[in-house]
Amino acid sequence: SGDGGDEQVYKVGIDTTYPPFEYEEDGEYKGIDIDLINAIAENQGFEIELSPMDFGGIIPAMQAGQLDLAIAGMSITDERKEVVDFSDPYFEAGLSLVVGEDNSDVTTLEDLAGETIAVKNGTTGATYAQEQAEEIGFEVVQFNDSPAMFQEVANGNAAALIEDYPVIAYAIAQDDLGLQTVGDRLNGDQYGIAVLKGENADLLEKINAGLAELKESGEYDEIVATYLGEEE
Numbered sequence: 001s002g003d004g005g006d007e008q009v010y011k012v013g014i015d016t017t018y019p020p021f022e023y024e025e026d027g028e029y030k031g032i033d034i035d036l037i038n039a040i041a042e043n044q045g046f047e048i049e050l051s052p053m054d055f056g057g058i059i060p061a062m063q064a065g066q067l068d069l070a071i072a073g074m075s076i077t078d079e080r081k082e083v084v085d086f087s088d089p090y091f092e093a094g095l096s097l098v099v100g101e102d103n104s105d106v107t108t109l110e111d112l113a114g115e116t117i118a119v120k121n122g123t124t125g126a127t128y129a130q131e132q133a134e135e136i137g138f139e140v141v142q143f144n145d146s147p148a149m150f151q152e153v154a155n156g157n158a159a160a161l162i163e164d165y166p167v168i169a170y171a172i173a174q175d176d177l178g179l180q181t182v183g184d185r186l187n188g189d190q191y192g193i194a195v196l197k198g199e200n201a202d203l204l205e206k207i208n209a210g211l212a213e214l215k216e217s218g219e220y221d222e223i224v225a226t227y228l229g230e231e232e
């Protein structure tokens with residue numbers, strides 16, 4: 001950081017492994033979130049420095065003053081709004097239930113009584129599972145990143161996992177993971193860019209202004225199409 005000029009350098013928390021939103025390839029960070037935050041920074045004249053970490057560490061790192069903002073496929077939730085301020089929403093998402101591709105017994109969480117569900121630490125999927133674990137009677141096992149969680153179900157150690165549907169759909173389409181989504185989507189939510197609550201009103205204003213301009217100009221759609229193809 002600090003490559004001269006008056007431009008401010010903001011530290012940006014990203015999830016280490018979350019394609020198509022953020023991932024590393026050939027030593028570079030790529031994905032919808034990466035292109036989006038770079039485009040917003042360019043549009044609004046600020047510099048960023050990416051700081052990859054496990055998703056569960058992002059909000060604590062913001063609270064510790066180690067990050068200025070986060071873009072991490074992070075769902076806007078009331079619980080998080082107690083500690084962060086979110087930008088305007090930038091992507092529609094929500095949770096899907098995922099099982100091994102040969103499993104034809106499970107279509108709902110209720111079908112998982114007595115089983116183990118894998119989740120990722122600090123996510124909406126983890127909260128969703130934990131809220132129903134006792135009543136339905138399943139175990140919840142936590143992982144620090146999505147690939148480790150996928151592996152747990154692929155190798156049969158857990159019966160199911162919960163992941164954001166755009167992420168699991170992309171992962172299944174890209175790789176032979178041995179997984180399938182089942183049943184209806186569990187909920188719907190929207191991704192937002194987060195800044196520490198009450199600390200960064202100016203930055204949040206720039207982020208929202210940049211986001212609006214990218215949507216207006218068509219650049220937002222181009223970024224999404226780069227990773228997901230033309231959707232609408």
Ligand code: GLN
Pocket residue numbers: 015018055072073074075076093120122123124125164
């Ligand atoms: N959207 C989910 C959440 O906000 C998962 C995010 C992620 O795993 N990077 O909790």
